[in-house]
Amino acid sequence: MDQITNSKANKAASPIGDFKIFATEGQARTGRLQTAHGAVETPIFMPVGTKATVKGMTPEELTGMGAQIILGNTYHLHLRPGEDVIAELGGLHKFMNWHGPILTDSGGFQVFSLSDLNKVTEEGVEFRSHIDGSKSFLSPEKSMQIQTALGADIVMAFDECLPHPSTREKIIESMAMTKRWLVRSRQALTRKESLLFGIVQGGLDLELRMKSLEDVTGVDLPGYALGGFSVGEPIHLMHELVKVVGPQMPKEKPRYLMGVGTPLDLILCVDAGIDMFDCVMPTRVARNGNLYTWQGRVSIKRTEYRTDPSPLDPECECYTCKNYSKAYLRHLFLSAEILSARLNTIHNLHFYLDLMAKARAAIREGRWAKFRDFCLTRFIKT
Amino acid sequence: MDQITNSKANKAASPIGDFKIFATEGQARTGRLQTAHGAVETPIFMPVGTKATVKGMTPEELTGMGAQIILGNTYHLHLRPGEDVIAELGGLHKFMNWHGPILTDSGGFQVFSLSDLNKVTEEGVEFRSHIDGSKSFLSPEKSMQIQTALGADIVMAFDECLPHPSTREKIIESMAMTKRWLVRSRQALTRKESLLFGIVQGGLDLELRMKSLEDVTGVDLPGYALGGFSVGEPIHLMHELVKVVGPQMPKEKPRYLMGVGTPLDLILCVDAGIDMFDCVMPTRVARNGNLYTWQGRVSIKRTEYRTDPSPLDPECECYTCKNYSKAYLRHLFLSAEILSARLNTIHNLHFYLDLMAKARAAIREGRWAKFRDFCLTRFIKT
Numbered sequence A, B: 001m002d003q004i005t006n007s008k009a010n011k012a013a014s015p016i017g018d019f020k021i022f023a024t025e026g027q028a029r030t031g032r033l034q035t036a037h038g039a040v041e042t043p044i045f046m047p048v049g050t051k052a053t054v055k056g057m058t059p060e061e062l063t064g065m066g067a068q069i070i071l072g073n074t075y076h077l078h079l080r081p082g083e084d085v086i087a088e089l090g091g092l093h094k095f096m097n098w099h100g101p102i103l104t105d106s107g108g109f110q111v112f113s114l115s116d117l118n119k120v121t122e123e124g125v126e127f128r129s130h131i132d133g134s135k136s137f138l139s140p141e142k143s144m145q146i147q148t149a150l151g152a153d154i155v156m157a158f159d160e161c162l163p164h165p166s167t168r169e170k171i172i173e174s175m176a177m178t179k180r181w182l183v184r185s186r187q188a189l190t191r192k193e194s195l196l197f198g199i200v201q202g203g204l205d206l207e208l209r210m211k212s213l214e215d216v217t218g219v220d221l222p223g224y225a226l227g228g229f230s231v232g233e234p235i236h237l238m239h240e241l242v243k244v245v246g247p248q249m250p251k252e253k254p255r256y257l258m259g260v261g262t263p264l265d266l267i268l269c270v271d272a273g274i275d276m277f278d279c280v281m282p283t284r285v286a287r288n289g290n291l292y293t294w295q296g297r298v299s300i301k302r303t304e305y306r307t308d309p310s311p312l313d314p315e316c317e318c319y320t321c322k323n324y325s326k327a328y329l330r331h332l333f334l335s336a337e338i339l340s341a342r343l344n345t346i347h348n349l350h351f352y353l354d355l356m357a358k359a360r361a362a363i364r365e366g367r368w369a370k371f372r373d374f375c376l377t378r379f380i381k382t
Helices: A002-009 A059-064 A074-079 A083-088 A092-096 A108-113 A140-150 A168-188 A206-217 A235-248 A263-270 A281-287 A319-323 A326-334 A338-364 A368-379 B002-009 B059-064 B074-079 B083-088 B092-096 B108-113 B140-150 B168-188 B206-217 B235-248 B263-270 B281-287 B319-323 B326-334 B338-364 B368-379
Strands: A019-025 A028-035 A038-042 A044-046 A070-072 A102-104 A118-120 A125-128 A135-138 A154-156 A195-200 A223-226 A255-257 A276-278 A290-293 A296-299 B019-025 B028-035 B038-042 B044-046 B070-072 B102-104 B118-120 B125-128 B135-138 B154-156 B195-200 B223-226 B255-257 B276-278 B290-293 B296-299
Touching: A019 A338, A028 A338, A038 A044, A044 A338, A074 A083, A074 A108, A074 A135, A074 A140, A083 A140, A092 A102, A092 B326, A102 A140, A108 A125, A135 A140, A140 A154, A140 A168, A168 A195, A168 A206, A195 A206, A206 A223, A206 A235, A223 A235, A235 A255, A235 A263, A263 A338, A263 A368, A281 A290, A281 A338, A290 A338, A319 A338, A326 A338, A326 B092, A338 A368, A338 B338, B019 B338, B028 B338, B038 B044, B044 B338, B074 B083, B074 B108, B074 B135, B074 B140, B083 B140, B092 B102, B102 B140, B108 B125, B135 B140, B140 B154, B140 B168, B168 B195, B168 B206, B195 B206, B206 B223, B206 B235, B223 B235, B235 B255, B235 B263, B263 B338, B263 B368, B281 B290, B281 B338, B290 B338, B319 B338, B326 B338, B338 B368
Parallel strands: A044 A276, A070 A102, A102 A154, A154 A195, A195 A223, A223 A255, A255 A276, B044 B276, B070 B102, B102 B154, B154 B195, B195 B223, B223 B255, B255 B276
Antiparallel strands: A019 A028, A028 A038, A118 A125, A125 A135, A290 A296, B019 B028, B028 B038, B118 B125, B125 B135, B290 B296
């Protein structure tokens, strides 16, 4: 819980956007990013709260398991309840009763992956809502306006997110527009409390990634992200790319790998110098009965757990592992009980957050390589 | 929270089954029933934990909102995960991590209302599981064996539960068998820590109810229940019947009205001398977005709440009302979020438990009639 205490103590101590690195080992680093709603210790995993709620969790539960910052989704919140509703109710923090930092994505990823139809022009993207089919429009300016209305501490630039695979020509064209949209995003965002992060695209082509990195870091911003992953690409290609590109990102700025990944992905990418992660995986697979443990991934519905009195993970200190047996978790899952989703989500999020807390401690104490290798032996099989 | 403190302080103070009445006003009474897992202050509402979980709630949340005793369902737990599994894991309390008193029904009601087919003989009931269609059998002896394996503090006698309406002849025949089954239930239950409650049947016919009451109270037991309601009968007929029969039940024993009801039902029946209630209503309607408040019943999806910053119930002290707006609750409900079910359930259960806590205080302090009339003016319109 050290990060929570620090976060509170430093709420007013550093200027917004200040990023301090405390220790490095190889490319891995641990530091602290100051936001308008408190500091975030890195490397960090950010639970995803798509629709103004991290599925099944209260804010108190998130804080209790060490969550420092959560995500909100511009696309979903724009469609329902609408940023006007949230603004009228005092912003996303107040609306959902989460008083720590919030990062909102730009809506770009969802427009391209979720909406029924979308039509891209230089101006922006026209799309149809996946909820009711109604027409909507997002552009850099509109995205910044929505994220401002939400009151996000970290705001993502509006970019085009291509599917994998895309042609080299298409990627080059898209990168150029993403750069123009970045400049427009920066111009449109006037809210001083919000930190704008630029997004590096370029698919899996190293040369194009480096070109996009040059483009995006040409705009001076408080942080930079690698986007365009989790779109169906082979995972080892992502690892290879991040291993090269991560260390090339500005050293003095936080580096955010969007939409990634498994515990193994997190460890490999922290090793490549990444500071921030988000992913729906721990919460989504939890609801499907899949749980990350230090002994490997567990499918809780298996018959062998029918009368198993042991906790999910004897090495875990989460509420679920301290209070319930595998047999009970199996029963709740088979009975499709709400408590199943809750207890499983608590465990998986705790596992991710604890993994990052352990990574921070290891880097700070000069034993990152050892911790990384320990994690790899544990996770590689799962 | 006085009842919690009392409950702990008295855990070993009174013999199991001891029932003390502290105060009465008219027919209403407040008292304390001692069970093997602690005392229960009456009148009390018992949240229903059908499948070894009160839907969406942790045991800590239940305790926090003043729950003293919860229900488990013999029929459901017999089918899944099976009483053998629960017994092997140390009983229902340990299995679900609830360390207060548990009452289990006998399975009778569910066999007649949920199972696909059932065939009644003097021996018991053969039925098909609503889960997988497999054949199963319940009898007084089997029901006692299951409830013993679960480790219930209060065990309900196995009875036949007729649908409404049933013919007078059918009711008379059924009552006679229910009495024979009660004798067999008592004979079969040898576990000293379990308190057996008999169930008065007789439909809506006052004469038959009184006959059944005579039959059932002819067997000396630590408590008696009124069964056979919530089977489709007109609610005012239930009120009229309980008004007459409630006061005729043994004064020195706890009186339990099974499967009832709304806040209005609870107040009217406390006024008729009932001590214990259970019902799925507060939890079930919560998941459908219907909420009980001191200003009447609220359907949270209504458009008028779109930007409503006020709490659900300004007179309520629950977690939901202290932390969230109606606008947020509406958003969560429309988004079918798990947190919607949680926050709504917390509110409704708190409302029921708080209503009973207020009833206890009113009876103790000699202002029951005033409190009852206040409740009636508030609830009658909802």
